[in-house]
Amino acid sequence: MRKYMLAALCCIMSLFILTGCKSSVPENTVFSVDDLSGKKIGVQLGTTGDTLVSDYEEDGSGTVVERYNKGNDAILALKQGKIDAVVIDVQPAQSFVKTNSELMILNEEFVTEDYAMCISKNKPELKASINEALNVIKANGTLDKIIDNYIGENAGKTPYISPDGVKRNGTLVMATNAYFKPYEYYDNGKIVGIDADMAQAVADYLGMNLKIEDMEFDSIITAVQSGKADFGAAGMTVTAERLKNIDFSDTYTTSKQVVIVRDNDAIKNSGNVVEKFKNDFLTDNRYQFVLTGLKNTVLIAFCAALMGIVIGFVVAVIRSTHDKTGTLKIGNFICNLYLTIIRGTPTMVQLLIIYYVIFGSVSINKILVAILAFGINSGAYVAEIFRSGIMSIDNGQFEAASSLGLSYKKTFIYVILPQAFKNVLPALANEFIVLLKETSISGYIGLTDLTRGGDIIRSITYDAMLPLLVVALVYLVMVVILSALVKKLERRLRSNER
Known part of the structure; x- marks a missing residue:
């Protein structure tokens, strides 16, 4: 274990030394x-x-x-x-x-260009309500004060505060991309900005709570269309192309x-590394974004791995039983169909389909969606790992066990599986490592994983080097520790054979 940790530390030092290296940048020609x-x-x-x-x-x-x-x-x-x-x-x-x-x-x-909020074409009542609220906050000067609080000489002097005594019924979900200061951005872990305050003012007028979902910009319209969000506000311009798929509110500002x-x-x-580190991670406790992302990444990877092992084991047993005995034809057909679809399509596409299509009209926890997506994906690869391990066991062992009076089921459980597990352990560990890193695409459904936590810091500080290196470092340490634990388990399993 010490050897692996030392290697990780050497990588860390090398990465931080590289942060101080400067490369020549060509002069501007525009x-x-x-x-x-x-x-x-x-x-x-x-x-x-x-x-x-x-x-x-x-x-x-x-x-x-x-x-x-x-x-x-x-x-x-x-x-x-x-x-x-x-x-x-x-x-x-x-x-x-x-x-x-x-x-x-x-x-x-x-x-x-003019900015407006995007709304589903299937919600004309919501569009009318939002337009009514926009007209009111324009007429009473609230919208101007919100904009002035973020732009111009009076920035920070006229913060929007929700009025007291508002009776709220229901929740408005706003989709945004919080990397667009001053319209939406992170401040002390909270999404703020012109669009955020404007949406809050609209929700206050309509007597509703506001929930803001942060996601990739090109996912906002999809989220609104699928019902994952009620409207989108992210400095979005009305265009003829967008109007083919989505509706828009009245415009609220010009840019x-x-x-x-x-x-x-x-x-x-550029400053030195220490100053950059303080600004990136210690100022406003920005390291919390990494910690939150790390917690979600570990939870998703662990639960998805367990789910993948269960699915993979069942599929492997069905397929190997069919290969050896010719039974379970229907089950084998279903398993082959599952393997073909899952292994033949990208993980990110599967994640988006599960979130926006399968659960399009259902309110569901994003972590659960990620666990399902990665678990189902991992199960297809684990199935082939288990099946290869089972098929690698010589058929003579089945015959020997049968001559001793053991049934096919008992032979499978007590003779074949223990040997197959030891054979496939390195491949299983490698699959978990791949799964751990694959969770980095969770940000496409607005989930804060480890990678997205680093992205949020980058969006605040505009420093690419340290946030990316720290995220890479955390992944590296987890993989090194996992590899060391697996090797230790392999040695213990081999020692039992002596």
Whole structure:
């Protein structure tokens, strides 16, 4: 165990040393919108900027559009010189530039747009209620105060406070992507911003509670369509393409798309590793995001592994029994169908189908959804691991046990399975390690796992290096410890054979 921990520590030290290494970043060559042609442009996937910049890809100029799940990922790529510019909404752009002195916004705006809340086409009554509430908070100045609290000279001076005495009945669920400051972002572990306060004001007017679900931007419309959320608010622009699938409320504010580039004259001051670590993890107790994500990751992986072992064992027994005796034909057909579907489709697609389709109209705990998705997926691979272990046992042992008067069932339980388990133990451990790392896609249904915890910190601090390295380190330590425990178990099992 000490040997493995020492190896992990060496990796840790190497990673932290690398954080201090600087690489050369190319100078900025984009000084106006006209210069974007032929460049590498970063956008957030599914946004208005993505739609508009896509036209550049078709003009034959060699323009490359790099699409990122989060705006801050595009900003990090820009800082590192992987792309030449980022097209994004002006208010988030100002927040990015404020905390990244080596970046600047071009004076020339890209396009003007209006924001609205997306609502399912099947809920016209909800749309009417939200529009009524919007009109009221616009007329009485509440919406202006909310916006002024986050933008301009009076920022922080007019916080929205829910009125006393509101009788609440029911809950409004808002889908958002909390990486879009000042519209929605994390502050002290809570999602705040213009959209969050506006949604709270609407909920107060309607006499309802508000629940905010954080998810990937391109999942918001899907969540609203499937009923997982009542509406979406994430600095979303009304477009003809979106209107084919979703409805929108009245607009509540106007914004514009701008271009962010590197500032050739800016003085870069990245700070040392200690300062970055304090800012990333100790300020506002941001390490709590990692701890919460770690807890969910371990819980999901452990429960899914148990579920996978049970499913895999049953499937393996049915298939191996059919192979050896020719019985259980229907069961074998069902098992083969299960293996073909699960092993032939990506885990992320299965997770999204279970959450948005199978449980589309059902309110269900996201951790339970993740356990089901990963457990069912793991079961298909565990089944083949168990079956290979069972089939590796020589048929002579079945014949010998039968000559001693043992039934097929007793032979299977007392003779075959103990040997098969020892044979497949390394493969089972490897499957659990893969499962542990696969849980990193849980963020696609808005669940805070270990990886998403690091993403939240990155969205707050705009530092890619340390949050990613710490997340990688935690995974590494868990895998090293697990591998050491499995090897210890293997030695103990081998010692029993002597």
